[in-house]
Amino acid sequence: MPTAGLPLPLRNALAALAIAALDDDSAVAALRWLAEPTGELAPGAAKRLADVHLVEPGGAVLLEVHATHAAVAAAHAARALSAAAAHRDALPPSSDTPIAVAIRGAAVLWREGLFFEVHEVLEAVWKTAKGDTRQALQGVIQIAVAYHHLSHGNSRGARTLMTEGRGRLERVPPSVLWPLDVGALLDATAPWATALVGRRPTPPAHPLLALAG
Secondary structure, eight states, X not given: OOOOOOOHHHHHHHHHHHHHTTTOHHHHHHHHHHHSOOSOOOHHHHHHHHHTXXXXXTOXXXXXXXXXXXXXXXXXXXXXXXXXXHHHHHOOOTTOOHHHHHHHHHHHHHHXXXXXXXXXXXXXXXXXXXXXXXXXXXXHHHHHHHHHHHHTTOHHHHHHHHHHHHHHHHTSOXXXXXXXXXXXXXXXXXXXXXXXXXTOOOOSSOOOXXXXX
């Protein structure tokens, strides 16, 4: 289940670590310490944590300002570790384009309900994308943020973004965001869109981002 109620500085710090951990071992080590903050910190992990202002430079204790959220941060870190492990196990092709790399990273983060991180990963490539690719990326981002809103009890915001995001995806070729299966995402989110528009209970678990290869 998504972790809710994190102050923005802590949310942003955890997101930065979760995204970095897809490819960086020191970020993985930092997340492991956050998930189970015992023992000494390896230098690389300590620097990662200090860089995002979770510990003092050279320290090995969560800053006092974050201490009351330690359990929630630990749960978030554990989910980020699961995403990182899945990403590494998948062994994506070295020939992937930057957008394909972002899609694969977004898919494992999405699976763990880390929708703010999905937004951050996809926005990085959306900024320079053009045409249908840009529209499709924005659509996926909007759907991700819809689920983020739902995890925080904001059904109204979720309804608006789910509708807008799906509308964008319906207007682009289904293969525009390879390896993402756009058609499968539209099918999978249809029950959510119907429930949100009808102000009825949504399905119990969010769908996954289906990848074509």
